[in-house]
Amino acid sequence: MDQSTDRLDRQIGCRVRDERRRQELSLAGLAQRSGVSRAMISKIERGEASATAALLGRLCAGLGINLTALFAPDAAASGPLVRHADQPVWRDPGSGYLRRTVSPQGVGSSIEITEVLFPPKARVAFEVPWLIRGIDQQVWVLDGVLELTIGEEVFRLETGDCVHKRLDRPIVYHNPTDATVRYAVILTMEERKP
Numbered sequence: 001m002d003q004s005t006d007r008l009d010r011q012i013g014c015r016v017r018d019e020r021r022r023q024e025l026s027l028a029g030l031a032q033r034s035g036v037s038r039a040m041i042s043k044i045e046r047g048e049a050s051a052t053a054a055l056l057g058r059l060c061a062g063l064g065i066n067l068t069a070l071f072a073p074d075a076a077a078s079g080p081l082v083r084h085a086d087q088p089v090w091r092d093p094g095s096g097y098l099r100r101t102v103s104p105q106g107v108g109s110s111i112e113i114t115e116v117l118f119p120p121k122a123r124v125a126f127e128v129p130w131l132i133r134g135i136d137q138q139v140w141v142l143d144g145v146l147e148l149t150i151g152e153e154v155f156r157l158e159t160g161d162c163v164h165k166r167l168d169r170p171i172v173y174h175n176p177t178d179a180t181v182r183y184a185v186i187l188t189m190e191e192r193k194p
Helices: 003-022 027-034 038-046 054-061
Strands: 089-091 099-103 110-119 124-125 136-144 143-149 153-158 164-165 171-174 181-189
Touching: 003 027, 003 038, 027 038, 038 054, 054 124, 089 181, 110 136, 136 143, 136 153, 143 164, 143 181, 153 164
Parallel strands: none
Antiparallel strands: 089 099, 099 110, 110 181, 124 171, 136 164, 136 181, 143 153, 143 171
């Protein structure tokens, strides 16, 4: 494991732990909500495990947050401009997909943009939908072919195609080709009620 991966694993673990504690959830409480074992949550919180995107998705669903919250820079706000070199990048250890958080963080926007490079033949399933807080998602294919299965619907997206969905059903991302697909994910979150 390289130093940047180790540092990011620790950051993700701290974010999961801090959010769990903020919500006054025990390890057992988050395990029950997310379907992830207490032992695995504990390893992630201590930065001892590199969680896959699917596992992080289950934890985020249990916490009512989105993945971007785990990858945001440590600073409270990055300002209205974030340079390409400063955008957090994470590689899923399960599928190898590369995720770049494009949007400036901490600016109070309910819109978030992420760029994804999805390897040939890769597949990632988010079986637990984000039901606690409404999240709308648009996926815009910038280059390549992506298959999305949303609940029972299957969409084949090619370069330039865009699909909108609410993250209230299981979703599977699949690259059926021998070439990397590049796409943007644009999220819009409902505001949390105080």
